[in-house]
Amino acid sequence: MTTSTPELPRRRRMRLRLNRQQVNGLIWQIVVVAIAVAIVGWLWSNALHNLSVRRISTGFAFLGREAGMPIADSWLAYSPRDPYVRAFIVGIVNTLRVAVIGIVLATVLGTLIGIARLSSNWLLSRLAAVYVEVLRDVPLLLQLLFWYVLMQGLPAARAAWKPIEGVFLSNRGLVLPSIPIEEANLWVIAAAAAGLSALYLLRRQLVAWQMADGKARPLWPYALALLVGLPALVSFGLGASWTITFPELRGFNFVGGLTLAPEYFALLIALVTYTSAFIAEIVRSGIQAVPRGQWDAANALGLRRSFVLQRIVLPQALRVIIPPMTSQYLNLTKNSSLAVAVGYQDVVSIANTTLNQTGQAIEAIALIMAVFLTISLGISLFMNWYNARIALVER
């Protein structure tokens, strides 16, 4: 190679790239973006025209107006005289109430069924397989309607089923004993949460010390002090009462206790059972992805099967399980919007009512999208953080 002509090939390559690919690419991009902008612009101008013809004002000013819509099941104080923005907040809380509890229950149930699917007990594994197949191959909406119809077919409040004392199952829903939450109780819960986070930090410190000098230090005295002692102290100090109120049947309805409305209960059952079938398959494939040799090695050490599963196989399987699990959590959250079919008022149902009352279609749909995109983003971020924590760090 001579060093006299280094510039010539470089310049030629530059010109080639500019001529062929870059210019081509630029033209392609301009064309596609122009088409997209033209379509959106055309749709937008139509919408503006139609809105003005129908005398619908755009913007979110309607959120301040009186909603006048009743909401049957809500944890927040709400009356039909409240503004739309309050109704939306109630709807968001209702959506989260289904999604969060549903995710927890579906994970537990799905993991159990996934493990049962791999059991050496033929009957257990067959039954788990049947459960998965049946639930996966029937539409969720159909299952939801089915559960709702079953709920409605339950006996009336007077003849409610009582599986255990204080628990009633009737066409009014599920009624459970509960502890009334007052301000003092909230402080106790806050103390327990503070104790838990202090314990977490302490545990890290203890592990660090053990790493340094090899001496094991017991954690349980601290755990006892922080998780039991501290809340108990606060409880006595503030005089919080922890009496459980048992629901009672008075007249035609229940008094006291915590009531899960039939709509909510049916939605929760449908979401949990349906999603658990998918989670079971994810857990199964995750466990199967752990090399056989790990089992053999643990067995050779004489460890018990449940110990092997908990301490050796599941932690490794989690790496395979977490990414698809994230999409199942997102699916469950999005599927909770089917609430509208049984009349549970989640954010979608409330947005739909708003849309019918005010005609603010664009704003209502935009609100739904914003809420779900935010929740989805939150779940993804959390799961990605968790995934990064448990991911295999290779040297």
Added chain:
Amino acid sequence: MTSITDTPQNPLPFDARPRRTPGGRVIRWLRANLFASITSSIISVLLIALLAKAFVSLVQWGYWNAIWIVSGNQTGPCRSIRGLGACWAVIPEKYRFILFGTYPFNEQWRPALVCLTFVALFWVSSRRNWWRKELVLVWAAALVLIGILMWGGVFGLSYVSQDRWGGLPVTLILATFGLAFGFPLGIVVALGRRSKLPAIRSLCVLYVELIRGVPLISLLFMASVMFPLFLPDGVNIDKLLRAQIAFILYAGAYLAEVIRGGLQAIPRGQHDAADALGLTYWKKNGLIILPQAIRHVIPPLVNTFIAFFKDTSLVLIIGIFDLLTTAKTSIIDPAWQQFSVEVYVFVGLIYFVFCFAMSRYSRQLEAQSRPG
């Protein structure tokens, strides 16, 4: 024990032969699979008891105490056994409405034929050795035939307008057309998402993430309420078509992600080799990259198809008469109102048959494509 090697006093240093459990084949199978350990035995006994109880009450409800036929709308006997037995009489009474909705009664052989055409089409498309170009022609011909049968108005068939369609054909139409148009859309978007051109890539990312980030029913609401707002005055698209468009957009986004997974699995060398041959972008992808990528992701594609087939039932919420909606409507009749469980079981079975067939097929494909 007859063999002397089994006595503990005189063990052989090495005996790898598994000891034969006594008993016949059945007993041995039972011991290995149901009563291998104490825990396993307890689980087995509990499950058998539970299963027996469930089976007995199911047979009592669904068969023993069930009423299969009543004359006219006389549901009195059904109501008297409510909770004890099923009233299957609702199915012979309502099955025509459930399957075909409000399609003119005397013309219902046409949607029935449409359903058969769909099934034949699916069956033909599932044969691996028939996957060639002629299949596209078969599809085109079948879809035209379906259109002719449903609408009519030619060849002496009377015209039936779209708002009288209902039941199973609507479900099959929504699913099949959604996939038939969503698939090419998905391919284009997947390619766009892997493109080196930033503007095209971000448009594709925006599209996929927006659609996947929101619930399907908000897209359907959009199609049913918002779509008319976005069209010029006087242009009015039928509700079914609007839902169909929403489904195509939805399927496109989900299929794009599956196909993108396949594209990522193609080694760099394939691109380099195609570039070295001087192929254009479209030829490179159409002849070399895409066929391999799609073959990689056939099992997840079939799973997406299943999910999509089930999701078509959501049109119930915007009031389109698909299979689930006709089922729900068929029991509004006060005489039959209390027997929705039976109807839902019937419709659930139809959905199950379609989805189970697809999932079996996906399992089979997976087994075939597994190396070794």
